[in-house]
Amino acid sequence: MPGLTSPVDCLHLTIEIGGMPIRVNTTDADFLGMLQNRYAGFVGSSEHATVEFDVDLVTPGFVDPDADVRVTQRAGKWALERGDFRAEWEPARSTGTIRQSANPYSIDAVLRIVHTLVLAQEGGFLMHAASAIRNGKAFLFAGVSGAGKTTISRLAPSDATLLTDEISYIRKEVRKDVRKDLQFARQDARTQHTGYVAHGTPFTGELAKLGENVSAPISALYLLAQGPENRIDPVAPGPAVRELLANVLFFAEDQELVRQAFHAACEFVSRVPVSRLTFIPDARVWEMIG
């Protein structure tokens, strides 16, 4: 019997950051357009999303600007909350919902949280760091607000590709070696951790410029400090882990994830050289990098 219901167009978009496709479903064409614009360069075409979110748009209400993010897990389901959104995500089903008003900031926060949770499972993380590729190698520049992430990004030479001026995306590089044993006609698949890779992100800081959606093996992590001269000093593993952890994005109140983050930081420091980069804010600092 026609006329009682009308079909609702379901629109979707796949946002692919760090090689991880997340599909967003919405019925609002304007919101979809806003996302396409916000994540330009990171819109993917993958059919197989790591997570699929249905977005339920609501009328904007009062939002406490000081509200903290709360991320909890119960019965295999994650609950993500802040003053401006409520989201749920069930990893086993690869599905979730986001309830928010039509703005790009709420979903951006959800995406960051989901990426941190997924990355934690595989030894990766997001961190407060600018990053760039030069001569095929990625360099990370970590520091709290005001440490110089935006400055070092702005000073980057033309042969450097900016991955982000604010939030760096770090994944463990795992290579699967398949060895064929002809005598017994069998294959042995072994995974081997070969290093870390930095990916571009659309998460911007003061520069307000999206990173390039490319990746490269990480060659060094620099802890930023501004000073009277340009110099690089190695940092011992202990302090390096401490400073790295201070810059890792972490939201969940979950003991297992805390352990994973700790071990991920230790593993990273054991494989990637960590140094303190003291610099004066001019382009000559880049002569020491790459």
Place this chain on the structure above:
Amino acid sequence: MTRLYVARNTRVAARNLDGEMMIMSGKDSTLFTLNKTATIIWQAADGATPLDEIVERRICPEYRVEPAAALQDAETLARELAAHGILDVSEAPIISINSQPANSQTASPPTGESR
């Protein structure tokens, strides 16, 4: 004399980095770096070996100190670590935990904090 037994708390994560023992509390994400003496106690804290034995066998030979004075310091240190949730301290042997080696990635150490 009451003997004290110490065991590594399983709710913390530990890692030996270049000779430096780092420990993170799973409860509140506090990060600790153990000094050398604390590291010795941490590594030997299997729940079954009394603290005085740890001191006599591991600490006294290392630092050439009198057992009584070393034990007093070790007890103070062990109770500090316990207050941070890094060690469990008991007057009876502590069983059913710490089947893992002290340098493993799971177990679950004192100065400074971050995050």
